[in-house]
Amino acid sequence: MIKQPSILLVDDEISILQTLQMVLENEGYRVVTAQSCAEALEVLGNTVGFDAVITDLNMEREDIGLEVARAAQKVNPRPAVIICTGYASVTNSRRALDIGVDYMAHKPMEIPELISAIRRLVTRRGPAWRRA
């Protein structure tokens, strides 16, 4: 049985959300989107088995994406957690390291690099549905 790996994509900019969704679906991922931290937390609470969570940092407020990252770390099975931001600072990068974020991409990001990181992280973990 082949199941599509799934990704929760969180960004308040609809254009980025749509572009990344299209790119990731083209790569064979099932993508669920959320436009805010609150929406992402709700999705994470109701859905089991994301292989990766990709989140922006600044949405409702500055660095709130770290809340998404923190919540994703507590999900079982734990998805790969990726932060994409255009506003990286020593403070939020330090917090991301302490939380245990798996990958941090700085916007504007190289899509092939991001795809390669997602594939590496998801493959290494094995499919979430099998780890559940």
Added chain:
Amino acid sequence: MARKSSHALPKMALVVHPDMGVLSNFQAALGEKGFVTIVARDLPTALLAITQHYFEVAVVSSRLAEGGDGWPLAGVLHLVFPSAFVAVIEPSEPDVLTLQSAINYGVREIYQQSAPPHDIVSSLVSQLQGSTKSETRKPSVQ
């Protein structure tokens, strides 16, 4: 009949640094915390050690032969030993790009070159113990 050994396997640590004095200090500090420490001054020796031992802790200088070449080695250590605590020693205060490297290479902590090895070892052992405790808790969404 198979008998269960009463001796636990020793905890292994790898320290990779070009300075012999630093290696010696780390070996002593880690020894006090119960680690058997393998040291390497260069990349080939570190790679050889990776093929021969299972490490729970690795401390790598970000500069081995040239600036920044310790980072990929730290990434390799994270890939080979996913549950190991991999730390990197940096010459200066970490900036955004250094922190990004740490995250993307799977490094758990960055220490400054100026910190005494005993302090670094105490810090990493306490973090290691903390993470072991949290891994035994069943995760759930809160």
